[in-house]
Amino acid sequence: MKTLFIIPICILFLQINSFAQVSACNENFSSADKDQIVSKISGQTVVCDFVMNGSEKYEVAPMPGINEYIWTVPEGVVIVEGQGSNSVQIQIDNNFTGGEIILNASGSGMKATLSKTINLLPNAPVFNNVKSFAQAGQTAVFSVEDNGETFTWEAPKGSEIISGQGTAEVKIQFGKNFSGGFVAVSANNNCGLSLMSQTFVSNLTSEPSNSNGIESILAQTNNSIK
Secondary structure, X not given: OOOOOOOOEEEEEEEOOOOEEEEEEEOOOXXXXXXXXXXXXXXXXXXXXXXXXXXXXXXXXXXXXXXXXXXXXXXXXXXXXOOEOOEEEEEEOOOOOOXXXXXXXXXXXXXXXXXXXXXXXXXXXXXXXXXXXXXXXXXEEEEEOOOOOEEEEEOOOOXXXXXXXXXXXXXXXXXXXXXXXXXXEEEEEOOEEOOEEEEXXXXXXXXXXXXXHHHHHHOOEEEEEO
């Protein structure tokens, strides 16, 4: 007679976009269950506007089989309601400088650990459009995603911002002394400046016949420059 051994399977999921790591062990774990247990914490990432100004909500969708939710918050953050449930209300005071909200959830032989980073400063701006080359006398429009902040722009040497400083869209005039350089932008809120984002613009004396190919080579956008 053959003996059948059943080995519990432990599966580890990594959800990069939400900075959430979820692990689950269950002897009767179906593929449908695996999709349902992977979750993320919803709520504001930039919390400058909530310091000493009411409470903010963070939550996860109910996960099948999970019945215990333990939340941990960074220094300067207090849970005012909801500990033990899938949703909490928090308050933020002047001691907060940044950190992670962490949720440890368990039940039915499964465990899940989720985290969400929250900061006072805005995220580095993300460019909507990039112009990778320009000639003397030309003007070009540059814009970034607008999340309600104000923006500080810097034009490369030999060019100048002629409109839009402080907004999510600027127009830049390239002069005769322009030889190439970075267009840079930072987001601002009441707590300070974000990391800088920048894109390189090259000076071309004449537009190339294959401009799309040139643009793909010259466009050098970096959204996490300090």
